[in-house]
Amino acid sequence: MSLITEGITEAGHIICSLDREFLQIVGVSxxxxxxxxLLATAAGVPFGVFLALTSFPGRRTVIxxxxTLLSLPTVVxxxxxxxxxxxxxxAGELNLLYSQTAMIIGQFILAFPIVASLSVSAASSTDSRLTKTLKSIGANRQQSFFMLLNEARFGILAAIITGFGRVFAEIGVSMMLGxxxxxxxxxITTAIALETNKGEFAMGFALGIVLLSVAFVINILLVTLQRRSK
Amino acid sequence: MYRLTAIKQCVDEFSLTIDNCEFKEGKIYAITGPNGSGKTTLMDILTFIKQPTSGNITFKNRLVDYNDSSALLQTRRRVGCLMQNPYLFNMTVLNNVAYGLKIRKISHNIITEKVCHILEQLNLMHLASQKAHTLSKGEAQRVALARTLVIDAPVYLLDEPSANVDKANIKTIEETLLVLKEKKNATIIFSTHSSKQAERIADETIELDMGKII
Incomplete structure (x- = not known):
């Protein structure tokens, strides 16, 4: 028990003193x-809205x-x-392994299906009269797309926040590619694993507190967005 | 303005058939008929939202080509349209009414002037900054009508414009439509369940039953 209390007390000290290593680790995360x-949003939101608005052979398979990719294991x-x-x-010649770029590529692959599939749901759940209304007012495809984004904005924001939550807390990709x-x-996650292995619980707890705080903020944001969308 | 020739529109088991029908410039037409008689189907055809299963439509002496999406959009933009059970965007009344003008790239000053004018005309100015989803059904209907009429169009298609609206505001709507006809020589085609309303403001009444003009 004392291990936990001492660890948490020391963690508080690390956070309050804005320890340099601690800040650097949080900064990388x-x-x-x-x-x-951001990249998953740029690709996933238009893709999701496109899937929600159009019909083509194989659309259901893509969705x-x-x-399925929502539950993609990070180690895979x-x-x-x-x-x-x-x-x-x-792509070995690009020398990307063990770099932040490699981590970003892996995290993008994790976040993309989340952002895209939740965007499909958000765009599909807009009022069924919206598309006809936009046509009747004379909106072109681009204008209709942006209005649909506006109407589904809370759902799409929730998709982006969920995507961020997933990649912020993952460890498999960061460990293997970073x-x-x-x-x-x-x-944060790779440092927690390392510090725990070393028996240095204080830094692990400090980073764990940050991780939990971010998860808490994300949940608050999601609940607020769900309330606003109703 | 419009000429419909040998139009047939099939929706599930219902079909609308119009052999020949013409809508002239500067006139008000009322389309009446019981529920399921084809009023909304006809409106959808006239707004170019639905392509008829067969037949031809001439708008302003030009045959409407449904395969040319760019030309179709331009034609659609020349029609002010109010849908049955209209949908308002999740924004303020002011922004809802201004939307059709914004997408037509009209200057900000003119948009403000036109929006304020139509809101005053339909007694909606006090709701300008209110969010659309907070409105009552009647208010929402009038805001949707304002969004339609704010656009300068040679023709307005209004599917039950006074649905859910109280008597005092029905009078305001009817007066606004008559002013549009007189001042702008606009063609107005509206559907209604009220034969009295048709008598009050329409120059001609088209009665539909079981998908046919009677």
Missing amino acids: LKTASIST ALLH VGLLVYSLISRQGP GNIKGYTRN
Whole structure:
């Protein structure tokens, strides 16, 4: 019990003193998760809205595939990207392995199906009269797309936040593709794993508190958005 | 304005058949008939939202080509349309009414002037900054009508424009439509269940039953 209380007390000290290593680790997590979520948003939202608005042969299969990818294990993504960017892989010459770029690629693959499939749901759940109304007012495809984004904005924001939550808390991709290099690719989750192995619980607890705080903020945001959308 | 020739529109088991029908410029037409008689189907055809199963439509002496999406959009933009059970966007009344003008790239000053004018005309100015989803059914109907009439169009298609609206505001709506006809020589085609309303403002009444003009 004393291990936990001492660890949490020490963790409080690390957080309050704004320890340099601690801030660097949190910074790496925020940077990679933000960039990968941004890229997943840029690709996933238009793709999701497109799937919701159009009908083509195989559309349902694509949506089913997206839903399947929601539960994609992070280590499988790590393995897949590793095989592509390792020295023997087809993209080995790019020297991406054990870099933040590699982490971002892996996290993008994790976030994309989440953002896309939740965007499909958000866009599909808009009022059935919306498309006809837009046509009747004389909106072109682009204008209709942006109005649909506006009408589904709370659902789409929730999709983006969920995507961010997923990549911020993942460990498999970061460990396998980032390599947990101190001051470069070490992020919150890989640092917690390392510190626990070393028996240095204080830093682990401090980082765990940050992770939990972010999860808490994300949940508050999601609940607020759900309330607003009603 | 419109000429419909050998129009047939099949929706599930219902079919609307119009051999020949013409709507002239500067006139008000009322389309009446019981529920399921084909009023809304006819309206959808006239707004170019639905392509008829067969037949031809001429609008302003030009045959409507449903395969040319760009030309179809331009034609659609020349029609002010109010849907039955209209949908308002999740934004303020002011922005809802201004939307049709914004997408037509009309300057900000003119948009403000036109929107304020129509809101005053339909007694909606006090609701301008209110969110659309907070409105009553009658208010929402009038806002949707304002969104339609704010657009300068040679023809307005209004599917039950006074549905859910109280008597005082029905009078305001009817007066507004008559002013539109007089001042802008607009063609107005509206559907209604009220034969009295048709008598009050329409120049001609088209009665539908079982998908046919009677």
